Amino acid sequence: xxxxxxxxxxxxxxxxxxxxxxxxxxxxxxxxxxxxxxxxxxxxxxxxxxxxxxxxxxxxxxxxxxxxxxxxxxxxxxxxxxxxxxxxxxxxxxxxxxxxxxxxxxxxxxxxxxxxxxxxxxxxxxxxxxxxxxxxxxxxxxxxxxxxxxxxxxxxxxxxxxxxxxxxxxxxxxxxxxxxxxxxxxxxxxxxxxxxxxxxxxxxxxxxxxxxxxxxxxxxxxxxxxxxxxxxxxxxxxxxxxxxxxxxxxxxxxxxxxxxxxxxxxxxxxxxxxxxxxxxxxxxxxxxxxxxxxxxxxxxxxxxxxxxxxxxxxx
Amino acid sequence: xxxxxxxxxxxxxxxxxxxxxxxxxxxxxxxxxxxxxxxxxxxxxxxxxxxxxxxxxxxxxxxxxxxxxxxxxxxxxxxxxxxxxxxxxxxxxxxxxxxxxxxxxxxxxxxxxxxxxxxxxxxxxxxxxxxxxxxxxxxxxxxxxxxxxxxxxxxxxxxxxxxxxxxxxxxxxxxxxxxxxxxxxxxxxxxxxxxxxxxxxxxxxxxxxxxxxxxxxxxxxxxxxxxxxxxxxxxxxxxxxxxxxxxxxxxxxxxxxxxxxxxxxxxxxxxxxxxxxxxxxxxxxxxxxxxxxxxxxxxxxxxxxxxxxxxxxxxxxxxxxxxxxxxxxxxxxxxxxxxxxxxxxx
Ligand code: HEM
Ligand code: FES
Numbered sequence: 001x002x003x004x005x006x007x008x009x010x011x012x013x014x015x016x017x018x019x020x021x022x023x024x025x026x027x028x029x030x031x032x033x034x035x036x037x038x039x040x041x042x043x044x045x046x047x048x049x050x051x052x053x054x055x056x057x058x059x060x061x062x063x064x065x066x067x068x069x070x071x072x073x074x075x076x077x078x079x080x081x082x083x084x085x086x087x088x089x090x091x092x093x094x095x096x097x098x099x100x101x102x103x104x105x106x107x108x109x110x111x112x113x114x115x116x117x118x119x120x121x122x123x124x125x126x127x128x129x130x131x132x133x134x135x136x137x138x139x140x141x142x143x144x145x146x147x148x149x150x151x152x153x154x155x156x157x158x159x160x161x162x163x164x165x166x167x168x169x170x171x172x173x174x175x176x177x178x179x180x181x182x183x184x185x186x187x188x189x190x191x192x193x194x195x196x197x198x199x200x201x202x203x204x205x206x207x208x209x210x211x212x213x214x215x216x217x218x219x220x221x222x223x224x225x226x227x228x229x230x231x232x233x234x235x236x237x238x239x240x241x242x243x244x245x246x247x248x249x250x251x252x253x254x255x256x257x258x259x260x261x262x263x264x265x266x267x268x269x270x271x272x273x274x275x276x277x278x279x280x281x282x283x284x285x286x287x288x289x290x291x292x293x294x295x296x297x298x299x300x301x302x303x304x305x306x307x308x309x310x311x312x313x314x315x
Numbered sequence: 316x317x318x319x320x321x322x323x324x325x326x327x328x329x330x331x332x333x334x335x336x337x338x339x340x341x342x343x344x345x346x347x348x349x350x351x352x353x354x355x356x357x358x359x360x361x362x363x364x365x366x367x368x369x370x371x372x373x374x375x376x377x378x379x380x381x382x383x384x385x386x387x388x389x390x391x392x393x394x395x396x397x398x399x400x401x402x403x404x405x406x407x408x409x410x411x412x413x414x415x416x417x418x419x420x421x422x423x424x425x426x427x428x429x430x431x432x433x434x435x436x437x438x439x440x441x442x443x444x445x446x447x448x449x450x451x452x453x454x455x456x457x458x459x460x461x462x463x464x465x466x467x468x469x470x471x472x473x474x475x476x477x478x479x480x481x482x483x484x485x486x487x488x489x490x491x492x493x494x495x496x497x498x499x500x501x502x503x504x505x506x507x508x509x510x511x512x513x514x515x516x517x518x519x520x521x522x523x524x525x526x527x528x529x530x531x532x533x534x535x536x537x538x539x540x541x542x543x544x545x546x547x548x549x550x551x552x553x554x555x556x557x558x559x560x561x562x563x564x565x566x567x568x569x570x571x572x573x574x575x576x577x578x579x580x581x582x583x584x585x586x587x588x589x590x591x592x593x594x595x596x597x598x599x600x601x602x603x604x605x606x607x608x609x610x611x612x613x614x615x616x617x618x619x620x621x622x623x624x625x626x627x628x629x630x631x632x633x634x635x636x637x638x639x640x641x642x643x644x645x646x647x648x649x650x651x652x653x654x655x656x657x658x659x660x661x
Contacts (some may be wrong), residue, residue, distance in 0.1 A: 002534055033588040061589060098531050106477050130589075133450075134404065199654035212478050239470050256464040262536065266526030268356040286525040 010293030018151035110185030117192025121152035279308010408461030469598030614648030
């Protein structure tokens with residue numbers, strides 16, 4: 001995954017639990033633009049553990065001067081958000097991946113209806129900016145328990161198309177009313193707790209919505225990046241694979257020749273035999289079959305990693 | 316290096332020709348003495364100096380003539396260029412990619428000045444100068460994809476990504492190896508690849524699609540594809556089969572070296588920023604057999620590849636009828652000596 005070091009240029013509390021982080025290129029270079037719904041993976045070296053969390057970009061997709069994310073502090077959950085809230089200060093450098101979009105707008109839609117629960121508002125903040133620029137009809141529904149928790153309020157434009165539902169104030173979101181009254185050709189996007197995504201799917205099914213008109217946010221699991229070691233059978237040499245390296249890159253750095261082509265787990269060129277394996281190969285390729293993955297006798301060094309005691313490669 | 320643009324044709328009198336340097340830089344597609352489909356994708360991150368892999372969008376001695384040929388085809392058949400309404404943003408993304416790349420890679424040929432959304436484009440080989448507002452299609456003579464692909468060699472498809480698939484929702488296709496944009500428009504990756512033999516069973520398309528869905532901005536990839544064409548004709552479309560199909564029957568032992576061309580497509584794949592679409596330029600290179608065999612390694616290897624190619628592939632690529640004539644001709648240039656690995660001349 002391509003990535004770059006960016007400087008944290010601003011941190012701002014949006015609510016007691018949610019803060020906005022802005023990242024800019026240290027030299028002031030423009031960053032690649034993106035499409036609404038894209039996320040970046042933020043790397044956090046947290047006391048010896050390398051955490052990688054995906055966060056939706058909330059800034060204007062057409063503005064390359066910086067990337068912004070909104071992060072909710074989850075003390076019990078994944079450590080990354082806590083790290084961002086407690087360990088990161090303005091001026092710090094952090095490694096941020098190139099934007100990837102797995103939740104893009106279907107630009108064929110006649111109208112876009114966005115349904116957000118809680119922190120699930122984030123991908124829509126960028127999509128709203130994109131839709132405004134494309135001048136496409138839309139409607140956004142944002143549900144939160146209380147006004148204090150509704151961090152998105154500060155970032156939403158005041159517009160008749162933006163509807164805020166605060167359950168504490170008795171103003172609950174009525175999915176039947178929302179989905180029951182849309183013109184043909186509307187697409188619906190949901191991001192929030194699993195329960196909300198399921199409820200939208202059920203309501204949609206009840207009203208006979210085509211499944212392909214209902215979208216929901218799924219983050220790609222960021223590739224794990226713990227360092228590990230492999231042993232080469234012919235030379236007995238031990239190669240250490242760093243957190244930011246692929247096994248292929250580590251082998252290349254150690255001047256071991258491995259064929260490659262796509263460097264993305266698809267072409268099969270880098271397929272390498274495994275002599276012995278005490279542990280688990282973390283297969284991330286699309287090349288080997290499920291059976292081959294289970295047998296642990298082959299590995300695709302361009303994308304796959306290892307966790308365990310020893311991995312001896314046929315090299 | 317200044318490029319001498321040829322005044323040549325790709326139809327009627329077929330005056331197309333490669334210069335000696337043009338032959339040396341031809342992207343010969345075989346890195347071994349046999350060929351079968353594979354997921355042959357590699358990063359498009361430059362290549363040997365002077366080769367067609369070096370620049371993001373290769374511009375060569377045929378540029379001006381190819382653009383003239385495209386204009387003729389479009390006048391006769393406007394449906395060669397189509398863009399479904401939701402693809403306009405992808406068109407702008409692609410226009411930006413090409414203008415930025417070409418002006419950086421060939422500053423003597425192309426210039427792009429940008430002041431916010433106010434852009435100024437100069438294309439010297441084609442004598443074009445255009446001021447326009449980025450993302451405002453009313454300021455260009457035609458849509459953004461059509462505008463830039465009338466100035467960029469190769470066919471182009473723009474793929475929308477949704478529902479875990481890629482959809483051919485826009486394209487400029489005037490130099491294709493017997494497929495039709497008008498037929499394929501709106502199809503997904505598996506649908507438009509349906510006619511290809513063997514590759515589905517081999518899992519080529521399923522793997523390639525998974526890879527492409529994860530394609531990242533700034534990390535383009537490329538692959539080579541090839542076929543055989545009689546006469547240096549760019550427009551070998553199903554729409555015009557009646558014009559070029561019968562020409563296959565004109566190939567004989569005494570003219571095959573001059574008339575039979577190896578047709579190579581350098582295909583690149585680019586993730587586009589604002590639209591999340593993928594751009595798929597298909598750049599076509601033509602080289603006659605008699606020019607190919609001036610590189611001894613290529614003569615030997617092409618003989619072996621074509622001789623041993625599975626019949627289904629020769630049928631699909633449309634040269635099965637002439638295969639014996641071609642192989643006989645090439646046999647004279649194959650002394651049985653071993654060939655070196657890789658595609659480049661020795
Ligand atoms: C996403 C962009 C792509 C587009 C728009 C595209 C389009 C096409 C089309 C229109 C054809 C002709 C099918 C026919 O006979 O009607 C074709 C053939 C083919 N494609 Fe693709 N393709 C793409 C990517 C790929 C990739 C990534 C691979 C493999 C790694 C691939 C492998 C092939 C093969 C093997 C053939 C047969 C070619 C021959 O034997 O001449 N394509 N493609
Ligand atoms: S290099 Fe293609 S699968 Fe590893």
